[in-house]
Amino acid sequence: MGFENSCLGVARNSCPAKSLAISARILGSCNGLICLTSDSFTVMLLNPCTGKFNVFPDSMLRSNGGGGGGSAVGCFIRYGFGYDASFEDYKVVKIFSFLHIEGRYENMVNVYSLKAKSWKMIEGFNSGSLNGKVGVFVNGALHWEASHSHCSGSFWEIVTLDLAVERYGKIALPSYEDGGVYWTLGVSRGYLVGCCNYEKNKADVWVMKKYGVEESWTKLVTISLPVDRRAYILPLFVAENCDEFLLQLGEELALYNSRDGSYKRLDVYSSGDYFRQAQATTYFESLASPHMK
Structure with a gap:
C-alpha cells in the first residue's frame, strides 16, 4: 500500500503454511526473512519476496520450575530472531521467563540454529520483567526492553544477547520525564530506536546514533x-530525514508527519479479516533462502 506524498509503503502478505495461517505470530525479520510461530509449536522462516519458507519444530520447556532454584509462579514466553554473521547462521531465541522473587525473573534460554537444525539450551540470566515479547535485532544482537519495579517507581533498561558469542549485556535507556512511562523498541535503517510512551497522550522517539554508546541517544x-x-x-x-514515522498502535498502523504534526491512521485490514491481533514488521526484499545449504 502506498501513501500519498510519502516515501513509505505497506504490503499485506498471506501465510503460505496452513498450519500457521490463523495463529501465526511474527517473531522478527532479518535479511529479507520473516520468522513466525504458531500455537502448534511450529516455527517458520518465510521470504515474502520469493514465497519460499522453511518449517521446523518450536522449543518445548523441558525443565521443572525455574531451573535454578525457587518456585515458578508463572511462565512468560519471549522470542527473538537474528543472524549470526560469524558462523553465517540464522538463530531463533526462545526465553522462558519465570517470576522468581520481588519482581525479579529467572530466564531459561533455548536457541535454534538453522545450520545445525536443532535447539540447544544456553546459560540463562536474571532480570526484571521482559516487557518486549519479541527481541529487536540490531548489530548482531537481540534487544528486549525490561522494567524493574521499585517502591519509588519503575526503572527501565535494555537486555541484550549477542548471537555470535551468546553473551548477555545491558544498555541504558535515555533519561525521561517523571510520570508513568512504558518503553518499546524498534529498528530502522540499522539503528536501534526507542519509544518512551507517557501516560499522557504523547510519546518521545529516540535513536541510538552510535551503537553501544549510550551518550549517542x-x-x-x-x-x-x-x-x-x-x-x-x-x-x-x-x-531518513526523520520527517515520517511508521508506527504501530495496538491493532492499527499510523503514519506520523513531523513536518506538520499530522497523524494518519492507515486502513490496512479489511473488515472481513480474521485476526486476534494485528501484527506488522519491516523488512527489505532479498533473495535470501530460508534453508541452509
Whole structure:
C-alpha cells in the first residue's frame, strides 16, 4: 500500500503454511526473512519476496520450575530472531521467563540454529520483567526492553544477547520525564530506536546514533497522540530525514508527519479479516533462502 506524498509503503502478505495461517505470530525479520510461530509449536522462516519458507519444530520447556532454584509462579514466553554473521547462521531465541522473587525473573534460554537444525539450551540470566515479547535485532544482537519495579517507581533498561558469542549485556535507556512511562523498541535503517510512551497522550522517539554508546541517544520527535489511544506506540520505521514515522498502535498502523504534526491512521485490514491481533514488521526484499545449504 502506498501513501500519498510519502516515501513509505505497506504490503499485506498471506501465510503460505496452513498450519500457521490463523495463529501465526511474527517473531522478527532479518535479511529479507520473516520468522513466525504458531500455537502448534511450529516455527517458520518465510521470504515474502520469493514465497519460499522453511518449517521446523518450536522449543518445548523441558525443565521443572525455574531451573535454578525457587518456585515458578508463572511462565512468560519471549522470542527473538537474528543472524549470526560469524558462523553465517540464522538463530531463533526462545526465553522462558519465570517470576522468581520481588519482581525479579529467572530466564531459561533455548536457541535454534538453522545450520545445525536443532535447539540447544544456553546459560540463562536474571532480570526484571521482559516487557518486549519479541527481541529487536540490531548489530548482531537481540534487544528486549525490561522494567524493574521499585517502591519509588519503575526503572527501565535494555537486555541484550549477542548471537555470535551468546553473551548477555545491558544498555541504558535515555533519561525521561517523571510520570508513568512504558518503553518499546524498534529498528530502522540499522539503528536501534526507542519509544518512551507517557501516560499522557504523547510519546518521545529516540535513536541510538552510535551503537553501544549510550551518550549517542538522540530524541527525534515528541508525538502528540490521539486522546482515544488504547495501546502503546511501537516504532516500525523512521524516514531518513526523520520527517515520517511508521508506527504501530495496538491493532492499527499510523503514519506520523513531523513536518506538520499530522497523524494518519492507515486502513490496512479489511473488515472481513480474521485476526486476534494485528501484527506488522519491516523488512527489505532479498533473495535470501530460508534453508541452509
